[in-house]
Amino acid sequence: MPRKYILLLTVALGVIVLDQWTKYLVVRELTTRFDDRPTLGERLSAMYGEPPPQGFDGLHYRSKRYIEVSDSFFRLRYAENPGAAWGLFRSLPPATRGLLFHVVSIGAVVLITWYFSKLSGKDPQERWALWGLPLVLGGAIGNYIDRIARAFVIDFLEAHWYDKAAWPSFNVADSAIVVGVGLLLVDAFVRKETPDKETPKQDKSATART
Template sequence: MRRLAGFLAAALVLGVDQWSKYLVLASPPLTGGKLLTVAPMLNLVLVWNHGITFGLFAGAGAKIVIALIATAVVLALFAWMWRTPKWVVTLAVGGIAGGAIGNVIDRLRFGAVVDFLQAHIGALYYPWVFNIGDSAIVCGVIALMLENLLQKPPVAANPGEG
C-alpha cells in the first residue's frame, strides 16, 4: 500500500504539473508575454527555462543530456521509494519524481521547461520563475530534510558503552 501511495503521489504531481502547463500555454495573454497577477503574492508569467535549476547549463545541445541524467535520477528515486519503510519518505520521493518527470517531458517536447509561477511580497520578488513540478521537488526535499533531522537517534543496546 505504501509503495502504491508513492507512485500515486508521483502520478498526481505529474498530472497537475502537465495540466497547469497546458493551461498556461493555452492562455493567449501569457503566451503574448504579459504578466497576470492572480493573488497578492503570486503572478503568472510564461518563461522558457532552457537550462536546469536556476537556468544553469542552458547551452545548445544540452537538453538530451539533461533529460537522460534526469531520467536516471528518477529511476534512482523510484528504487529509493520502493525500498524505504517510511511513509513520509515514500510520499516525498514520489512527489520529487513526479516533478522531475514533468520537467523531463517538457524538455523533450519543447526543448525547455515551462515555468510560470512568480512569487513576491510587495515589490520584493523571488528571483526565479518556477512551476508545479519544481514546487513538488522543493517541498519533497524539505520533507526529506525534516524527516531526517527530526528522527530520533537509535538507542544503543548497552548505554554504558561507546
C-alpha cells in the same frame, strides 16, 4: 501490490497530471499558441510537437498577457526555461544541454525508485520519505516531459517584491520537488537507525584481552 507502491504511483502521477494540465492552461490563456487551433487534438499536437523558432522576445510561444494575482507580490506570467533550476546551464549548446538533462533526469528516476524500494512502508518514521520521494519523482518526470517534447520547461509562477526583487519563475513540478526535498530533509533528522536487539553484547573479558 504493496501499499507503498500504490502511494508512489498515486502521488507521482497526481503531480505529473496537475503539472501538465496547468501548463496546458497557461499556454492556452497566456500565449497565442492555440489561437488558430480550436480542437483539443490540435492544441496537444502544438504543445508537445516541435516548437516554432524563438521570437524577438526570446520565447517560442508568443506571450499575449499576464495575470496579476497580487500587484506587489505575485503574478502568473508565461516563461520558458531551457536550463535547470534558476536557469543553470542554459548557456550550454543545445545538444550538450539535452544530453546532460537526459542523463540527470533518468538517473534521478532510477535513484528515487531504488531508494523508495528500500523503505519498509510499515515504520511510522518513514512517513516523510514515503511522501517526499513520490513528490520529487513526479516533479522530475513532469519537467522531463517538457524537455523531451520541446527542449524547454514551461514556467508561470512568478513571485516578486514590488518588482524590485523577483524569485525565478517556477511551475507545479518545481513546487513538488521543493516540498519533496523538504520532507526528505525532515526524514533525515527524524528517522534514526534502531539498534539490533538480537545482536549479542560483546564479551567484555574478550575485549579486555585484546
